[in-house]
Amino acid sequence: MHIAMRRFAGCLTIGLAGFGLGSTAQAADAYPTRPITFVVGYAAGGATDIVARLVAKSVSDSLGQPVVVENRPGANANIGAEVVSRAKPDGYTLYVGSIANTINRTLYEKLNYDFKKDFTPVVLLTTIPNVLVVNPELPVKSVQEYIAYAKSHPGKLTCASSGSGSSIHLSCELFKMDTGTDILHVPYRGSGPAVADLLGGQVNSMFDNLPSSLPHIQAGKLRALGVTSPERAPFLPDAPTLAESGLEGFSVQSWFGLMAPVGTPPAIVEKLNAAINKSLSGDELKTSYEKAGFVMPPQPNTPAALGKFIDSEIEKWGKVVTAAGLKVQ
Incomplete structure (x- = not known):
């Protein structure tokens, strides 16, 4: 009697498990x-x-x-x-x-x-590539000139971001580590106000997401020094990658x-x-x-x-x- 009951229970368990698998498969087939x-x-x-x-x-x-x-x-x-x-x-x-x-x-x-x-x-x-952009008033026109300026003005060059911990901020931190430069990070609550202050000259530079800076670059209001992606951006083909500019292996993509x-x-x-x-x-x-x-x-x-x-x-x-x-x- 007990043996028969155990056999029945085992069959029922297997049957229910099979039913569950079948239900899952049917749900996946019908999805969504x-x-x-x-x-x-x-x-x-x-x-x-x-x-x-x-x-x-x-x-x-x-x-x-x-x-x-x-x-x-x-x-x-x-x-x-x-x-x-x-x-x-x-x-x-x-x-x-x-x-x-x-x-x-x-x-x-x-x-x-x-x-x-x-x-x-x-x-x-x-x-999305990030792009190193500077206010045109800053006397640099290439990544190497930017590095040289940062080294000759330690702690004076500012790098804005959309907030601490953002990819824009971390791009700057990685750049500082790779180049041995002392650049002051200035966090904002969002990319919009950061770009606004960059345009106004309150800050010098920014590793911005390309889409938000592209219109200002095209209008000549910001100067693009280089992009952080492994390849040049199709929307900004004249801007070299940072790797091409001497920072071998540098790669950041949002x-x-x-x-x-x-x-x-x-x-x-x-x-x-x-x-x-x-x-x-x-x-x-x-x-x-x-x-x-x-x-x-x-x-x-x-x-x-x-x-x-x-x-x-x-x-x-x-x-x-x-x-x-x-x-x-």
């Missing part, structure tokens, strides 16, 4: 059956928000469901990341991660989420990637990856990216490739944050 949300950790209007809305609009058609963008700003994107890290891993709540999250992992003494352990990479959305809560079924991750890569290859999104100053991600643009890239970014910025002695409580 309702609207999807992209959570952005910044206010509307910034680069993260812009790229999220461009991709959301483009991919809605191929997925057959609306994709909406929800802004959850605060704590250098940590609030939005924490919200999604606790979301149900069903593919309906996704996070638009960025370089800031890989910096934050070392910068903040305490976080209520782990960007590496609590998320599954889905797809890289875009990269980037934005779609992340899912850990535990999201692989079939759903693959479906999202395929749909977004299809949108990225379309003429409509390519045109939108060119107008906004966004660079198409390299191929193959797989979840594994994004995961490997994130690992390298965490290691890289961990060293910079530690060496610069930066910490946020």
